[in-house]
Amino acid sequence: MTTSLGIDVSKLSVCCHVLHGYPKGGLAAYWRKSQKNLAKNYPTFYSIPKKQQKEFKDFLDYLDGLQASDEIVAILEPTGYHASKLWAELLKSKGIDILWVGHCHLGRYRRGKGLPNKSDPADALVMAGSISTPTIKPTTEPTRENTSFINPTISPGFEK
Numbered sequence: 001m002t003t004s005l006g007i008d009v010s011k012l013s014v015c016c017h018v019l020h021g022y023p024k025g026g027l028a029a030y031w032r033k034s035q036k037n038l039a040k041n042y043p044t045f046y047s048i049p050k051k052q053q054k055e056f057k058d059f060l061d062y063l064d065g066l067q068a069s070d071e072i073v074a075i076l077e078p079t080g081y082h083a084s085k086l087w088a089e090l091l092k093s094k095g096i097d098i099l100w101v102g103h104c105h106l107g108r109y110r111r112g113k114g115l116p117n118k119s120d121p122a123d124a125l126v127m128a129g130s131i132s133t134p135t136i137k138p139t140t141e142p143t144r145e146n147t148s149f150i151n152p153t154i155s156p157g158f159e160k
Contacts, residue, residue, distance in 0.1 A: 003070040005096075006128030008120045009077070009084045013046045014059070015120035018066060022132035028114045031125055042121035047086065056090065063094045072096050075127040077103045101130050 008015045023030035034041045045059040054062075066072050074091045076084050078100050088098050106126050107117075115122040 003066060003072045004128045004131050005066065005072050005074045006124040006126065006130070007074055007076050007087060007091075008123040008127065009087055010120060011083055012048055013044050013120075014087050015042050015044045015124045016062070017042050017121065017124035017128045019125075019128040019132075020070070022129060026113065027125060027129050031115055031122060034125070035121065038121055042124055044120070047083075059087075059090060060094070063091070063096065067094065067096070073131065074098045075101055075130055077101055077106060077123075077127065099131065101127060106130065 004019045006017045006019070017034075043054065043062060045054045045056065045062070047056065049055040063072075074088075074096050076088060076098060078084055091098055106123065109130070110122060110126045111117065113126070115126060
């Protein structure tokens with residue numbers, strides 16, 4: 001089974017979340033349970049870490065741990081493209097396929113599911129779930145056109 005890795009890229013960090021298929025009960029119910037332990041379920045890695053913050057090396061170790069068990073597809077949004085490109089290069093160095101999904105569609109989808117706005121962990125969850133969503137179709141390249149997706153089928157490897 002394919003594992004989806006949602007990665008919310010900020011200026012100096014990424015927040016990650018892993019899904020092994022679409023959660024039973026939907027994303028909102030899953031969010032309510034998983035947010036109780038944000039540090040474990042939504043790890044954050046920093047490009048310029050301060051004391052006790054995880055950094056690039058920790059991100060690479062995290063990816064190694066994921067790759068030991070499953071095929072991984074990473075989902076990012078092309079906002080802050082230069083920062084996204086940095087993290088995408090790290091993913092590529094590990095041989096992980098990358099898909100890009102538009103910010104506008106993610107925002108509408110997140111709101112429609114009742115997930116919090118302006119939350120890096122919630123965004124990472126939505127990105128991880130986006131490849132299982134009939135109305136969002138991630139693309140293989142970040143483009144300005146990433147805002148017009150219609151995907152009539154569920155992505156292979158993910159069942160609702």
